[in-house]
Amino acid sequence: DLDVSHFELTRSHQNENAGVNASPAKEEYKKELAANLFAGQATNKVLAFKAKAPAAPADHQNSLRVLYTQNREAGLAPKKYSRHIPQAPERILDAPELLDDYYLNLLDWNSSNVLGVALGDSIYLWNASDGSIQQLMQTPGENTHVTSLSWVQEGTYMAVGTSDHKVQIWDVERLKQVRCMSGHRARVSSLSWNGPLLSSGGRDSVIMHHDVRVAEHKVGTLRGHAQEVCGLKWSPSGNQLASGGNDNILNIW
Numbered sequence: 456d457l458d459v460s461h462f463e464l465t466r467s468h469q470n471e472n473a474g475v476n477a478s479p480a481k482e483e484y485k486k487e488l489a490a491n492l493f494a495g496q497a498t499n500k501v502l503a504f505k506a507k508a509p510a511a512p513a514d515h516q517n518s519l520r521v522l523y524t525q526n527r528e529a530g531l532a533p534k535k536y537s538r539h540i541p542q543a544p545e546r547i548l549d550a551p552e553l554l555d556d557y558y559l560n561l562l563d564w565n566s567s568n569v570l571g572v573a574l575g576d577s578i579y580l581w582n583a584s585d586g587s588i589q590q591l592m593q594t595p596g597e598n599t600h601v602t603s604l605s606w607v608q609e610g611t612y613m614a615v616g617t618s619d620h621k622v623q624i625w626d627v628e629r630l631k632q633v634r635c636m637s638g639h640r641a642r643v644s645s646l647s648w649n650g651p652l653l654s655s656g657g658r659d660s661v662i663m664h665h666d667v668r669v670a671e672h673k674v675g676t677l678r679g680h681a682q683e684v685c686g687l688k689w690s691p692s693g694n695q696l697a698s699g700g701n702d703n704i705l706n707i708w
Contacts, residue, residue, distance in 0.1 A: 548581065550574060554600065558644050558685040558701065563613075565606035569627075571613060573601035578615065580627065592625060592632065594618075603655075605646035614653050616643030622655050624667055636672050638663050647687040647696070654696060656684025662698055662708075679706045 552575035554561065561573040570581045576594040578601055581587075594600060594617050603616035612633075615623040622643055624634035641658035648654075652674070653665045662684055664675035680700035688697045696708040 548572075552577075558683055560603040560605070560645055560686075561601065563604050563606050565611075565613075566609060567611075571604050571606065573604055573615075576600045578604060578613075589630075591627060591630060592623075602642045602644050603646050605648060605653075607648050608650075614646045614648065614655075616646055616655060616657075618642045620657070622646070622653070622665065624653075634667060634672075636665050636667075638665075638673055641683075644683060644685050645687040645698075647689050649689040649693045649696075654687055654689070656687045656698060656700075658683040660684060660700065660702075662687065662696075677708055679708070680704060 550572060553572070554575065559573075562570065564570045568583045570583060571591070572579050572581065576599060578591040578593075580589045580591055582589075591613070592615065596619065599617060599619050601615060602618050603614075605614045607613070611627045613625045613627055615625060617623065620637065620639045620641060620643065622636045622639070623632055624636075625631070626633050639655065639657040639659055639661065643655050643657045645656040646653065651666060651668050653667055654662060655665065656662045660678070660680045660682055662677035662679075663673060664677075665672040666674045677696075677698070679698065680702050681704075682701035684698055684700050686697075686699035689695070690697070698706045698708065700706075
């Protein structure tokens with residue numbers, strides 16, 4: 456670099472001129488000062504160790520080093536997150552006459568935080584927000600019971616399947632049955648909504664589609680199982696239907 460070179464040449468030239476122009480008294484004063492401060496040896500270091508610093512004891516531990524080391528490891532270590540999974544139920548509700556039949560679908564929770572439960576021949580509604588309980592319906596006739604139930608996605612309507620082959624639609628706000636549809640030849644054990652289209656599956660191994668808006672409700676039939684259709688679920692898009700049967704087959708329609 457030209458600037459650095461120019462500075463070095465100029466400085467050396469100035470030092471030479473300074474030595475020529477310095478007075479003898481000033482030079483003598485510098486020598487005396489160096490002899491008293493640096494034992495006769497001029498140096499540009501104010502403090503200088505003539506020997507290495509003594510080694511620390513074997514059991515010595517620097518507290519600051521430990522602190523900084525722990526903080527550094529804590530910053531590099533990945534954080535562990537855990538999710539609490541309760542081991543006991545939040546609430547226990549009495550459910551007398553809840554049928555011991557795993558082919559049936561006897562529970563469903565709607566978007567308004569209301570749980571519908573089928574107990575024998577009746578359906579009860581439990582409001583999880585205020586804890587209130589209300590009876591919705593009871594099947595007519597002897598030896599009949601509820602075999603499935605399903606809330607509509609948005610609204611206050613519930614579909615109910617019964618052991619006497621019927622599919623009922625209930626207006627929960629008015630506690631009133633608004634429709635009863637037939638078509639199955641055995642109990643209706645599974646239900647699933649897709650907008651105004653309700654699909655039902657029964658022990659007769661048949662899946663039926665009902666359009667609840669029109670009088671001639673039966674709009675389609677699917678046959679893909681050899682035994683009872685015990686599970687039905689429409690996809691969120693409404694384009695596919697999954698059905699599971701007692702024949703150990705899962706069909707996607």
